[in-house]
Amino acid sequence: MTIKLINIIILIIFPFLFVGLINKVKAFWAGRKGASILQPFYDFVRLVKKGIIVNKATSIIFQIAPAVTFASILFAGLLVPIINFKSIISFDGNFILFAYILGLGKFFSLIGAMDTGSSFEGMGASREASFSTIVEPAFFILLASVVALTGNYTFESFSAVLQRAGAYGVLIIILAVIAIFIMLLVEGCRVPIDDPNTHLELTMIHEVMVLDNSGIDLGLILYGSAMKMLIFASLIANILIPSNLSILTSLLIYSGIILLIVVIIGTIESSVARLRMSHVFEFIFVMSSLALVVLALVATKLYGN
């Protein structure tokens, strides 16, 4: 029970810190002092306090879409293990529900963007939807391979990889971490797929989808995408944290890994330019290849001589 409570608190609070820290890291590399790490939270509060501007062309869809998307991300967070391998809701095949509930959120964020009738938002929606068609199968290949290896049908199956596969396990874990990190970059719309700070609508992906949102809607969207990144970061953390630790140690290790991921994301964003749009697909295919290599490793481990 305590673990579940701690998980929920982490799920709600950490997204603000996550983005705040990324910005801090970027400020460090740029030689600036940077805003407080609580700035995303202040922004959220400011947005909630504001009124909203509604586009003339829009309908009810535009108004409910951000809330549905945020709800889906929050719910997906309940299905992911955060500390101590315990998802708040854990059952066989929960990663299927996880992917599909995020899909529902994506569905609404896409139609919310298309509702404005602006070609910029159509462009963003089109790109975001296209990218996820490649990410999702790779995610399922990865998860299914690990399930085949461990015989555990939940996210917690990662914890058994090492003891099942030995040396292969180390390799599988490394590849899985990289694959999910790429997924984090795609779903969270970070460099090199997308630049959250860009100011040219033609090259944006996620940011351009939310051009017309304002007030609490925009707040929910920003909070939601931060939470989404935290969810994937938690997945990575759970692949790495050894099992059977006390709550406090695993909380510490968890925070450490999240901090490391934040530093890596911030460093990438300070040192690499975003990819050309036509190369993004190729970058995402790296994730598919990694997932296929994991499949090959599992097959070799289980059936190779």
Added chain:
Amino acid sequence: MNYFLAGIILIFLGGLISLAFNENYKAKIISIFSFLGTVFLSIPAINILFTGKIIEKVFYLPEPIGEIPVVIDSLSAFFILVISFMSLLGIIYSQGYIKPYLAKNKNISSHFLFLSVLICSMLGVVTVQNIIFFLIVWEIMSLSSFFLVIFEDNKKEVLSAGINYLIYMHISVIFIILGFILLYIKSGSLEFNSFKAILESNKVFADTIFVILFTGFAIKAGFVPFHNWLPKAHPAAPSHVSGIMSGVMIKTGIYGILRILSLMAVPSIAISYFVLIISVISALYGVLYALAQHDLKKLLAYHSIENIGIIGIGIGIGMLGLSYHNTLIALLGFSGGILHILNHSIFKELLFLASGAVYKQTHTKDIEKLGGLIKTMPATAILFLIGSVAISGLPPFNGFISEFLIYMGLLKGFVIKDVNALIILVLSIASLAMVGTMALLCFTKAFSIVFLGMPRSIDAESVEHDVSKIMIFPMGILAFLTLLIGLFPQFALNFVLNPANILIKNNLIVNNLLSISLMRIISACCFLFLAIVAAILFIRNLSTKNKKSEVKNAWGCGYKNLNNRMQYSASSYVSPFLSMLKPLFIKHFDIKKPKELFPKEAHFKLNIQDIEEFYILNPTIKANKIFLSKFQWIQGGNTQRYILYGLIFLVLALIGAVLL
């Protein structure tokens, strides 16, 4: 059984009696009769579906026809329910849809008669268990649906689509007849039940028969590469007919496959993989081409191919479970596949009916010309949205439930200790995931281009109001059902457990506790999710209540006068994805570029042709034409010559009779 007979007769009578009435009342008469018929049909069907017992009766008719054995088991009962209920909703909807045609179209009388004949013949297909009568009702079904497709026979493309459909159906029936003849020769009987012994004893023979019959039924169901009739016939037919055809009729092909399976003892491993792989290909192919379509009904027709593929994946994994003697896998696969039959018939009919409503108000099926309809047709828009979310397989709607069961079947399949199984299963899972996200891409496109944004043409702009209540009502029921099954999957599962047991055969060992408990958790999760959505919407409304909200133009990158022609189009929406898969499409561009200093007109249109049609079908037809033209001299148009042919045939027949 008497109830069943009464139900069929009532539906048929509805068609007959409607002939006598004035055009304005025909649809009403047939609705009333088929409502009564559905009530009568569902009494025995529900009883059999939940108890799992089998009712048999032999009807005696005067001599040339003879005995008609009718068997209703829970598999038949499941299909009876789906057929009668979905057809009823389609007929109710037709009352409103058919109105604009009343004055103009001369086919109204025959249309309703054939509609009732189609429903009766489908009911016959799923209950008659005798080769000859099966083929008779099967043929009546194909023919009556052909006449329904060519309702608007003054249009050239409708007629050619209809004939294309007719040809496909007859190629299908050739395979079915071939399979049945082989079964008859081996077993010496016309009854389905008597095939069991021969199919169980001779494995190779059973496999051959299965492949032949599967091919025949696959043409009806629309598996790739036999799918080409679907995207042609569905757009040509009136919407309620497309709904019934796609929602119900193509499922009779699936019924045929399941019926053969129920007669076979254990399918061989190779056959199971064959079904699984062809289904995965169908699912991917269907959704891929659906993405590229701009004709709303054509898009939905390609999605039928996709969903038939998903059903097939369920059946394939069920067969795999049977051939490896693992009842858990078999149960998950079959129950997922059969539940998806129900689910698909619900949301596909909903989408076809909604697209019919759009067509009725705007007179165009080209989605590039639509837009902003949510403001003038709010009910249709919301119903279409529900259908779209459901068909994309997203929770909390019904599509997710059956796909989840199929995923679980595939995952549990890992207990088969075989490296090929591992690779095929993982790739199937990945394909299913890809199909899901592509369906999402496709339906965000369809929904947002048709209903959201601003109207893209005068057709869409001139819509004044939503369709009549009689058209909204059946769609509302369908939308309600999608949500109901999505929220209470543990009860929906009861509908498919007995039919699945018929396929697994030994219902003692089957343990359905796992799937039921999983369904309970999913149900709880869906409710929790809806509660979270409601809470967040509530908070949002609370916080925006007392603040001023402004209405402004969309952000146009500094440009002030955005208009409806600057919106993103359906082609551009899917362009990044399609350009990634360039080699899989044959693209036909129709471009007129703007010229001169002050360009007057310009246009761009992209048509995407089916790769199977381009590389396989068209060359085959061309070669066939050249080959057959060699025999044109036979048809001289001279009566004496034809009499001579007759004479020659008689002489040859006589000689043959003497020699044998």
